[in-house]
Amino acid sequence: MADLDLAEAPGVIFLDHPAGCRVHRVGLVEPHGVGANWTAVGGRTNGRPRLSTSPEKDLGFPYASDGYGPLATEVNARMQQFSWTRYLVSRGEYATWVDSGRPSPRHSTWAGYLRWAADQMDFSLVRGLVCGLEIVGGRWEVTGEAGVAGDEARLYLDQLMISGPGPHDGLLSGDATRSVEEFWRLGLDTEVAEPSVAVVGGGETAATIVEYLMHQHAGPTTVISPQPVVYSRGEGYFENALYSSPERWRELSEKDRRDVIARTDRGVFSPRAIESITTDARVEHRQGTVVSLARVDGQTELVLSNPGRPDRVPRFDVVIDATGARPDWFLDLFGTVARKAVYRAVGDTTDGVRALERRIGEDLALDGISPRLLLPTLAGYEQGPGFANLSSLGLLSDRVLGSTHRGKADAAAPRRGASVPGPAGRAGRREMAAFDGLDHAAASAAMLRGGEV
Secondary structure, eight states: OEEEEGGGSOOOOOOSSTTOOOOOEEEEEOSSOTTGGGSGGGTSOOSOSBOSSOTTSOTTTTOOOOSSGGGHHHHHHHHGGGOHHHHHHHTTOHHHHHHTTOOOOBHHHHHHHHHHHHHTSOOEEEOEEEEEEEEETTEEEEEEEETTTTEEEEEEESEEEEOSOOOSOOTTOSTTSEEHHHHHHHTTOOSOSSOOEEEEOSSHHHHHHHHHHHHHOOSOEEEEESSSSOEEOOOSHHHHHHHHOGGGGGGSOHHHHHHHHHHHTTTEEOHHHHHHHTTOTTEEEEEOEEEEEEEETTEEEEEEEETTEEEEOOEESEEEEOSOOOTTGGGGGBOHHHHHHHHHHHOSOSOHHHHHHTTBOTTSBBTTOSSEEEOGGGOHHHHOGGGGTTSOHHHHHHHHHHGGGTTTTTSOOOOTTOOOBOGGGOBSOOEEEEESOSHHHHHHHHGGGGOOO
């Protein structure tokens, strides 16, 4: 077993500024490398579908850092080195992209952008699959399987960010359904000439699959979700402004916040997907929650429940489960000490995910737990809807890495190269790692251009 400490990782570079601004040392734990979940190897796409959000909402968006005092302007300028447009310019493709109407890039292209940005950063990439998380001696112990042989390794750090989407299996996983990963790897995998296909789920994962099916098979496709219709994501100015500038967010009531999230993020298709799908008569929608399913006579039989109405029992040749993993899936990896720390932080409640959501602080960490546990994918309800997706990655990195500068940005900074008192009496170097990391981790790692704590 190998033990890794980010304190021994290669050094990061300093911001060339007289004040000598410093930020955390960041590591990324991911089995396939940066941006893998936007490629076929990640099992969530084959790389060909198009991004459902504007690529201009890139790693630095909205370029409005304000937690660094007099350095804020320079931080914004430095973050532009990792922008989508800078990536296109570096490849000589910017004019072509503009002239063709600024189209959404394919998933594989977005992965290329993330890798390009990562290549310009100085951070530690640990290739491995995380299989355990525990608190040991006041630090996070991350246990993973690394290398081709799957050797066990441990990583020790002061802060942990969970940034990935979780397991491939959705809520209906089993022999009667096909997971998202199985679909992208195997396709429909049936001998039926024009199979009837059901896609269970009302979010963007389901939309991507339905769009792909429209071009790849001639049979009927049915979208199944609890909503009465397939809703289009709200993308007007007022909705978008809450993502980019969430200052007003906490003024809203709990009902209003959840209504906005439901209208703009959860269980909705992008306008582009809606426009594409509604032109095809082979695609229909059925309302209902799948309460049971089974293989019957070579097909999958679903029982769809709707309150106040009789159950419906349709059958399909292929059923694809696009419901997604539990939002708190990472708790399954926690050891006894870590699990108890989380329960102490949220209190004795049966409200599970919502209890966690209500305890996410301004720095996107779970309040009341030490060492620091960052949960941006659960921060939408309490801090603003853009933190849980691709809508404000620059603001996310400011919250995560700029929190140590808030309230003291105007104080005299130590000279470059000097040590700063840190946790547990160690010379001021705070190690943070994200695992199963994608865009969230890349946004945070981009801030490494500022140096180290």
